Amino acid sequence: MKPLQLLLQSSIGKKVIMGATGAALVLFVIGHLVGNLQIFLPKEKINAYAHLLHSSAGVLWAVRLGLVAIVGLHVWAAISLTAQNKAARPVNYVEGTRPYAASWASRYMFHTGLVIAAFVVYHLLHYTAQLPVANLLPSTHPAKDFNQLLVTTGAQSGYRDVHAMLIAGFQQPIVSLFYLIAIGLLCLHLSHGMTAMFQSLGVQEGVWRTRLEKGAQVLAIALFAGYASIPIAVYLRIVQ
Amino acid sequence: MKVNLRVWRQRGPDSPGEFKNYEAADLNPNMSFLEMLDVVNDRLASRGEEPIAFAHDCREGICGTCCLNINGKPHGPGRAIATCQTYMRSFRDGDTITIEPFRAKPFPILKDLVVDRSAFDRIMQSGGYVSVRTGAAPDGNSIPISKEIADRAMDAAQCIGCGACVAACKNASAMLFVSAKVSQLSLLPQGRPERHRRVLSMVAKMDEEGFGNCTVTGSCAAVCPKEVSLDFITRMNRDYLAALMHEAVGRAAGKEGGAG
Ligand code: HEM
Numbered sequence: 001m002k003p004l005q006l007l008l009q010s011s012i013g014k015k016v017i018m019g020a021t022g023a024a025l026v027l028f029v030i031g032h033l034v035g036n037l038q039i040f041l042p043k044e045k046i047n048a049y050a051h052l053l054h055s056s057a058g059v060l061w062a063v064r065l066g067l068v069a070i071v072g073l074h075v076w077a078a079i080s081l082t083a084q085n086k087a088a089r090p091v092n093y094v095e096g097t098r099p100y101a102a103s104w105a106s107r108y109m110f111h112t113g114l115v116i117a118a119f120v121v122y123h124l125l126h127y128t129a130q131l132p133v134a135n136l137l138p139s140t141h142p143a144k145d146f147n148q149l150l151v152t153t154g155a156q157s158g159y160r161d162v163h164a165m166l167i168a169g170f171q172q173p174i175v176s177l178f179y180l181i182a183i184g185l186l187c188l189h190l191s192h193g194m195t196a197m198f199q200s201l202g203v204q205e206g207v208w209r210t211r212l213e214k215g216a217q218v219l220a221i222a223l224f225a226g227y228a229s230i231p232i233a234v235y236l237r238i239v240q
Numbered sequence: 241m242k243v244n245l246r247v248w249r250q251r252g253p254d255s256p257g258e259f260k261n262y263e264a265a266d267l268n269p270n271m272s273f274l275e276m277l278d279v280v281n282d283r284l285a286s287r288g289e290e291p292i293a294f295a296h297d298c299r300e301g302i303c304g305t306c307c308l309n310i311n312g313k314p315h316g317p318g319r320a321i322a323t324c325q326t327y328m329r330s331f332r333d334g335d336t337i338t339i340e341p342f343r344a345k346p347f348p349i350l351k352d353l354v355v356d357r358s359a360f361d362r363i364m365q366s367g368g369y370v371s372v373r374t375g376a377a378p379d380g381n382s383i384p385i386s387k388e389i390a391d392r393a394m395d396a397a398q399c400i401g402c403g404a405c406v407a408a409c410k411n412a413s414a415m416l417f418v419s420a421k422v423s424q425l426s427l428l429p430q431g432r433p434e435r436h437r438r439v440l441s442m443v444a445k446m447d448e449e450g451f452g453n454c455t456v457t458g459s460c461a462a463v464c465p466k467e468v469s470l471d472f473i474t475r476m477n478r479d480y481l482a483a484l485m486h487e488a489v490g491r492a493a494g495k496e497g498g499a500g
C-alpha cells in the first residue's frame with residue numbers, strides 16, 4: 001500500500017494523525033489563552049489584539065480553515081479508532097474491563113472529546129458568529145447584540161469592543177457554568193492527551209515518560225486556572 | 241481452605257455460555273491456581289460431570305498458555321506472574337473467585353475458559369522473524385552488541401505471548417504484544433535489515449485480525465506477567481513512521497519496495 005494510504009488506514013497511522021492534530025490543537029489552546037488573558041490588562045490591549053487578528057481577512061480565514069481541518073481530522077480519527085476499539089470486544093467481562101493502572105482521563109477520552117466538540121460549536125456561535133440567541137441574555141440587556149458593541153471614543157473609535165463582549169458573554173450564569181465544565185473536561189482530556197501524543201508520535205521513553213506525565217498534569221491545571229479565571233473574574237467584578 | 245468458584249462454562253464456540261458456581265473445599269493454600277482447578281475437575285469427573293476446560297502447558301510461567309481472567313484481572317491478583325504461578329494463599333478462605341476467559345473478538349472462545357489465540361501466531365508469521373539461510377551455527381560472538389541494547393532486546397523478548405495485554409486493555413489492543421515482538425528483532429543487528437518491512441506487515445496483520453488501538457491507559461503493562469514496558473509501543477510507532485517515510489522516499493526515487 002502507498003504510504004499515505006497506510007497513514008490514513010492503519011491503526012498506528014491514525015494514532016499518529018490523532019497525536020499530531022492533538023499537538024497542534026494544544027498549541028492553539030495555549031495561544032488562545034495567552035490572547036484572552038489580556039482581559040486583565042487595560043481594555044485597549046485586548047481590543048487592539050482582536051483588531052490585529054481581524055486586520056487581514058485572508059490570514060484570518062486561512063487560520064480558521066486550517067483549524068477546522070485539524071479538528072476534523074482529530075474527530076474523524078477519534079471516531080474511527082473508537083469504533084474499532086468497541087468492535088474488538090463485542091462481549092465484555094461480567095464486571096466490565098477494570099481500569100488497571102489507568103487514569104480516569106485515559107479511559108474517557110472519547111466522552112470528554114464529545115463534550116469539547118459540543119462546546120466548541122457553541123463557543124463559535126457565541127463569540128465568533130455572535131448570534132444573539134446564543135448568549136442567552138435577556139433581550140432587554142444593553143449588550144444583547146454583540147455586533148453592536150463598538151468602541152465610540154478615543155484612538156480606537158470604531159474598533160469592535162471585545163472587552164465589553166467578553167464581559168457581557170459571561171453575565172449569564174448558565175453560559176459561564178457550561179464554559180467552566182467544558183474547560184474542566186478539556187483539561188482532563190489534555191492531562192492525558194498531552195502525554196499520550198508523545199507516545200503516538202514515537203518520542204516518549206524511559207525517564208521522559210514520567211517527566212512528560214508530570215508536565216502534562218501541571219500544564220493542564222495551569223490551563224484550567226487560566227481559562228477559568230476569566231468568567232470568575234467577570235462574576236466577581238474584578239474586570240468590568 | 242475453601243473457596244467458591246464462579247466459572248464461565250460454554251460448550252463450544254457457537255454455544256451460549258453462562259456462569260456456574262462450584263464449591264472447592266479441602267484445598268491446600270500452597271496449591272497453584274491450576275492445581276486447584278485440577279482438583280475441582282477430578283471431583284467433577286468422579287461425579288460424572290464435564291470437567292472445566294482450561295489451557296495450560298509449562299506451569300512455570302514461560303509458555304503463556306494459562307490465560308484466565310481471575311476476579312477481573314488477567315492472571316489473577318499477583319504482579320509479574322502468570323496464572324500458573326498464582327497460589328491459593330493469595331486468596332482468603334471463603335472467597336468467591338470469578339474465572340472468565342480472555343475476552344476479545346480476535347480470541348474466540350473454543351470451550352469454557354479456553355480461547356483461540358492463533359491470531360498472535362498469524363501476526364508472528366507475517367514478519368516476526370529474521371530471514372536467514374540455515375547452515376552451520378554462526379559463532380556466538382561474531383557480531384558485537386552492547387550490553388545496553390542486548391538488555392533492551394531481552395526485555396522485549398520476555399513477552400510470552402499470553403495475551404493478557406489484550407485481555408486487560410479496554411480497547412482489546414494487541415499493541416504491547418506486537419511492539420515487543422517488533423522491538424526484540426529491530427533492536428538487534430540481525431533484525432535491522434528487515435525492520436521496515438517487518439513493522440509494516442505485522443501492524444497490517446494486527447489490524448486485519450481485529451484488535452483495537454492503544455489509548456495509552458497503561459493497563460496492558462500493569463497486568464503483563466513479564467512487565468513488558470509501554471516504551472516498546474513508542475518504539476514501534478517510531479519504527480512505523482520511519483518505515484512510512486522510507487517507503488515514501490523510495491517511491492519518490494522511483495525504487496521498487498522502499499521498505500525492507
Ligand atoms: C481543543 C480541542 C482538543 C484538543 C486540544 C485535543 C487534544 C488531544 C490530544 C493531545 C490527544 C492525544 C493524542 C494521542 O492519543 O496521541 C487527544 C486524543 C483524543 N482526542 Fe482530542 N483534543 C481536542 C478535541 C477533541 C474532540 C472534539 C474529540 C471528539 C470526539 C476528541 C477525541 C479524542 C480521542 C477519542 C482521543 C484519544 C484517541 C486515542 O487515544 O486513540 N478530542 N486529543
Ligand code: FES
Pocket residue numbers: 296297298299300301302303304305306322323324325
Ligand atoms: S502454563 Fe505456561 S505460563 Fe502458565
